[in-house]
Amino acid sequence: MIKKEPNMIEDDKFDVESDRFSTVEIPETAHKISTDSWFQAGVVLTSGVNSVFVLGYSGTIMVHLGWIGGVVGLVLATAISLYANMLVAKLHEFRGKRHIRYRDLAAEIYGRKAYYITWALQYVNLFMINIGFLILGASSLKACYVLFVEEVTMKLPYFTAIAGFVCILFAISTPNLSSLRVWLACSTILSLIYIVVASVLAAKDGMNAPPRDYSIHGTTASKIFSIIGASSNLMFAFNTGMVPEIQATLRQPAVENMLKALYFQFTIGVVPMYAITFIGYWAYGASASTYLLSNVSGPVWVKAAANISAFLQSVVALHIFASPAYEYMDTKFKITGGAFELKSLTFRIVARGGYLVISSTVSALLPFLGDFESLTGALSTFPLTFILASHMYLVANKSSLSSLQQSWLWLNVVFFSCMSIAATVAAIRLIVVDSKKYHVFADV
Numbered sequence: 001m002i003k004k005e006p007n008m009i010e011d012d013k014f015d016v017e018s019d020r021f022s023t024v025e026i027p028e029t030a031h032k033i034s035t036d037s038w039f040q041a042g043v044v045l046t047s048g049v050n051s052v053f054v055l056g057y058s059g060t061i062m063v064h065l066g067w068i069g070g071v072v073g074l075v076l077a078t079a080i081s082l083y084a085n086m087l088v089a090k091l092h093e094f095r096g097k098r099h100i101r102y103r104d105l106a107a108e109i110y111g112r113k114a115y116y117i118t119w120a121l122q123y124v125n126l127f128m129i130n131i132g133f134l135i136l137g138a139s140s141l142k143a144c145y146v147l148f149v150e151e152v153t154m155k156l157p158y159f160t161a162i163a164g165f166v167c168i169l170f171a172i173s174t175p176n177l178s179s180l181r182v183w184l185a186c187s188t189i190l191s192l193i194y195i196v197v198a199s200v201l202a203a204k205d206g207m208n209a210p211p212r213d214y215s216i217h218g219t220t221a222s223k224i225f226s227i228i229g230a231s232s233n234l235m236f237a238f239n240t241g242m243v244p245e246i247q248a249t250l251r252q253p254a255v256e257n258m259l260k261a262l263y264f265q266f267t268i269g270v271v272p273m274y275a276i277t278f279i280g281y282w283a284y285g286a287s288a289s290t291y292l293l294s295n296v297s298g299p300v301w302v303k304a305a306a307n308i309s310a311f312l313q314s315v316v317a318l319h320i321f322a323s324p325a326y327e328y329m330d331t332k333f334k335i336t337g338g339a340f341e342l343k344s345l346t347f348r349i350v351a352r353g354g355y356l357v358i359s360s361t362v363s364a365l366l367p368f369l370g371d372f373e374s375l376t377g378a379l380s381t382f383p384l385t386f387i388l389a390s391h392m393y394l395v396a397n398k399s400s401l402s403s404l405q406q407s408w409l410w411l412n413v414v415f416f417s418c419m420s421i422a423a424t425v426a427a428i429r430l431i432v433v434d435s436k437k438y439h440v441f442a443d444v
Contacts (some may be wrong), residue, residue, distance in 0.1 A: 007404060009423040010304060017267040020034075021030065023259070026053075029053075032219060033098075033248045033249060034248075034249070034250065034251055034254075035178050035249060035251065036178055036188065036249040037251065037257070038256075038257035038258070038260040039261070039264070040181065040184065040249075040260045040432050041246050041247070041250055041258065041261035042165055042186075042260070042261035042262075042265055042269065043184045043188060044177070044180070044184060044246055044261075044266035045186075045240065045246065045261055045262070045263050045264070045265035046180075046188075046264065046267065046268075046269035047184060047187045047188065047191065047313075047316065047317055047320060048271055048317065048320060048321070049237070049265060049269050049270060050191045050195065050269065050272050050273050051133070051138070051191070051313060051314065051317040051412060052136045052140065052194070052310045052311075052313055052317065053132065053133075053136065053237070053311060054195065054272070054273045054276050055136070055194065055198060055276070055278065055291050055292045055293060056136070056247035056289075056290040056291055056292070057233070057237060057273070057276070057277040057280075058276070058277055058278075058280030058281040058284070058288040058289075058292055059280075059288045059290040059292070060230065060233050060287065060290050061230050061234060061237070061277065061291045062072070062281035063216075063229075063231050063281070063286055063288055064223075064227055064229065064230035065216075066214060066215070066216050067214060067228060067281075068132050068271040069227070069230075070281065071278075073231065073234050074234065074237075074274065075231075077234040077235055077237065077238055077307065078124050078266055080235075080386070081238035081266070081385065082262060082263075082266040083237050084239075084385050084389045084412075085239070085243050086259060086262060086264050087389045087390065087392070088102075088105075088243045088385075088389045088392070088393075089243055089247060089258040089259055089262060090259075090393070091105055091107075091109075091392060091393060092244060092247050092254055092255055092256060092258065093254065094108055094109065094396055095108060099244055100243065100244060100245065100247075100248035101244055101245060101248070101327075102118055102119075102122050102243070102244045102245065102384070103115050103116075103119040104244070105244055105392065105410070106244055106388065106392065107334075109396055110392075110395070112253065113318030115202060118384070119389075119415055121379075121380045121383055122241055122242065122324065122380070122384060123324070124220075124324065124379060124380050125241040125379070125381060126241060126242065126321050126322065126325065127325075127378070128375065128379075129241075129321045130318050130321055130322055130359050131359060131362055131363050133314045133315075133317055133318040133321070134160055134164060134167070134314075134318065134359055134360055134363035135160070135167075135363050136165050136291070136310070136313065136314050137159075137160075137163035137167075137318075138156055138157075138159035138160040138162070138163045138363070138364075139291050139313050140254050140291075140293075140308070140311035141159040141162060141163060141307070141311040142154070142156055143291070143293055143294055143307045144304050144305075144308055144311075145159070145308040147300050147303060147304050147307075148304070151279070154178065156364075157364040160360055160363050161309065161360060161364065163314070163360070164313075164356050164359065165365070166315055167315050167318050167319070167356050167360075168352065168356045168357075169354045170315050170316070170319055171319060171322065171326065171348065171353075171356060172345065172348045172349055172350040172352060172353070174282075174319055174324065175330075175348070176326070176327070176330075176342070176368075177245070177246070177249055177320065177323045177327075180316070180319065181395060182319070183316050183319075184316075186312075186316065187313050187316040187317065188266055190309040190310075190312050190313040190316075191272065191309075192272070193306060193309040193314055194293070194307075194309045194310045194313070194368050195272045195275070195276050196301055196334070197293075197296075197303070197305065197306035197309075198276055198280065198292045198296060198306060198396050199276050199279045199280075201280075201296035201297065201298040201302070201303070202276075202280050202282075202283040202284070202292065202295065202296050203279055203314045204297075205283050205284070205295070205297055206279070206282055206283030206284070209283065209284075212282075212283075212284065212285030212286070212287075213285045213286045213287070214281075214285045215286060216286075225424075225425075225426040225429055225430070228419075228422050228423055228425075229423065229427060229430060231419065231423065232378050232381070232382070232397060232419075232426070232427065233397065235381050235382060235385065235386070236381050237273070238266070238270075239381050239384075239385040240320075240321070241380060241384045242321070242323075242324055243258070243383060245259075245308065245323065245324050245327070246258075260361035263402070276292065279374050280295070282290045283295070287320060287390060293307055293310065294304055294371030294398060305309060305354045307324040322352075322355070325355060326348075326351075326352055329351045329352070329355075330347075331348075333347060333351075349378065361404055364367075375427040375428070377421055378423035378424040378426070378427045379420075379424060379427075382419055382420035382423065383416075383420060386411055386412060386416035387412075387416045387417055387420065390409045390412040390413050390416075391409070391413050393409060394406060394410070394413075400414065415439075
């Protein structure tokens, strides 16, 4: 419910170009806030970490980094991501008020321009993640289809359309992030199904297979670009880019509860992801695919169940990452009715349906999953999660930080800025290479 009219948040940072203080209009939200437990937020975060994307990490990360690089990279990425997310979580009540959106927090610290830049970065990040979920959801449906049909006539774009339609139905019937309660339990069960099935079948294949090739293939230049791209995928694997939005759903004390949720995510929550990533690479080595269920052998019905579980989980996970876009549209047009109230329902059909139709069309046009992971990590995950988080914390707490702490935060800003640039170049190169290999609406 909208509790009051939009208010003006004054920015005490000086606007160099206009030589005046700037203001940013921060609207209240049409969605529920301050209602959920830390455990529910932890499950939301864990659903993101163990989403259907985990079926690709053996191929998109381990194949390009090898055993040493992959294991060390995953451990470091876990620790660094936890640290960066904690920085953002601790700023949630900066200057004594709750900042329920990433862009609101950036506006409070930097001013008007940062509000719009952060908004753009976040929505690019979430849109690209949603593209990945649609591609993987479609791939899951197709993988199930080919198990039962000898003469394959339906191509991937058709399955993308089906996945998009199911996502539209779910988005229409689920008003906001807090209303996911029962679906989070379903999402957890679905994740366990495809992770356990893929891990067990891969382990069985690995025990019966001859020695595998774990070397990193390619020319020196291609190896360098692949390593950079895989490093980007590492950061993509652990980060949502929407910590303030998830934290907004928490009951007080919001900071302490969010830290508990993050500890849950980065301890218990990462275990299934680690397991399937390492088992998949151990079983298939350099031949591990970007969708592990296409590698495994086993009973048809078991593989079908895993693929259907992966598809259904991708629907729930997409809704989580699309929720900031839905919240913006609902708040903008003051949509506060119940799930099946006529005005609210009609708006969701039009607004959310339109958003997902566009997303599905882009997914069908360019179904290159690894490219999207790399580009998303480069363009938005690095800036949002690491560069902006470190610099915001530095600016907000500069007077209370020691010189050593400030130097450490500046090191993070510089290092991840360089990584972001390098990863962007690597991702664009990968897209150019794949664009020569595949055509639009490709059946990959």
